[in-house]
Amino acid sequence: MAKSYKSFDAIYALVREIPPGQVASYGMIESLVQGATARIVGYAMAATPVGQGIPWQRVINSQGKISEREGAARQRKMLEDEGIVFSKTGKVNWTDVRWQGPGEAWLEANNIEFIDFLDAQIKWPG
DNA sequence: CTTCTGACGAAAT
DNA sequence: CATTTCGCCAGAA
Numbered sequence: 160m161a162k163s164y165k166s167f168d169a170i171y172a173l174v175r176e177i178p179p180g181q182v183a184s185y186g187m188i189e190s191l192v193q194g195a196t197a198r199i200v201g202y203a204m205a206a207t208p209v210g211q212g213i214p215w216q217r218v219i220n221s222q223g224k225i226s227e228r229e230g231a232a233r234q235r236k237m238l239e240d241e242g243i244v245f246s247k248t249g250k251v252n253w254t255d256v257r258w259q260g261p262g263e264a265w266l267e268a269n270n271i272e273f274i275d276f277l278d279a280q281i282k283w284p285g
Numbered sequence: 286c287t288t289c290t291g292a293c294g295a296a297a298t
Numbered sequence: 299c300a301t302t303t304c305g306c307c308a309g310a311a
Contacts, residue, residue: 185293196306197293226292
C-alpha cells in the first residue's frame with residue numbers, strides 16, 4: 160500500500176459504506192470516527208487512494224453543497240449519475256439523500272471506535 | 286522545532 | 299443570505 164495513515168483508515172472504511180444515491184457530510188463522518196474532525200475528513204478525501212472502491216464523491220459539506228475546488232464539476236456529475244438532484248443554488252435536499260449510517264451488522268463486524276450513530280444524528284443537517 | 290495551509294463546521298455579526 | 303472568527307489537526311516545508 161502506498162501511503163496509508165491509521166487515522167484515515169477508519170474514515171475510508173466508513174465512507175466505503177455509503178451507498179450510491181446517498182451522501183454524507185464531513186461533519187457526519189467526523190461524528191462517527193473517533194479522533195477525526197471535519198478538516199481531517201476533507202484532508203482524507205483529498206488523499207483518497209484510487210482504485211480501492213472508495214466513494215469519496217459521496218461526502219459533501221454541511222450546507223449540502225460540493226466544496227469548491229478544481230474537481231467539483233466532476234464530482235457533481237458523478238453524483239448526478241447516481242440520481243442525486245441539485246437545486247438551482249447547487250444544494251442537495253438532505254432529507255431526501257442523507258445517508259442513514261452504517262448497518263448494525265457492519266458496526267459489530269468492525270470493532271473500531273465508532274460513536275453511536277443515532278445520538279450523533281441529532282445535530283446533523285436536514 | 287515552528288509555520289502555514291486546507292474537499293470543514295458552527296456561531297456570531 | 300454573505301462574511302468573519304475561531305476551533306480543529308494532519309502533513310508539508
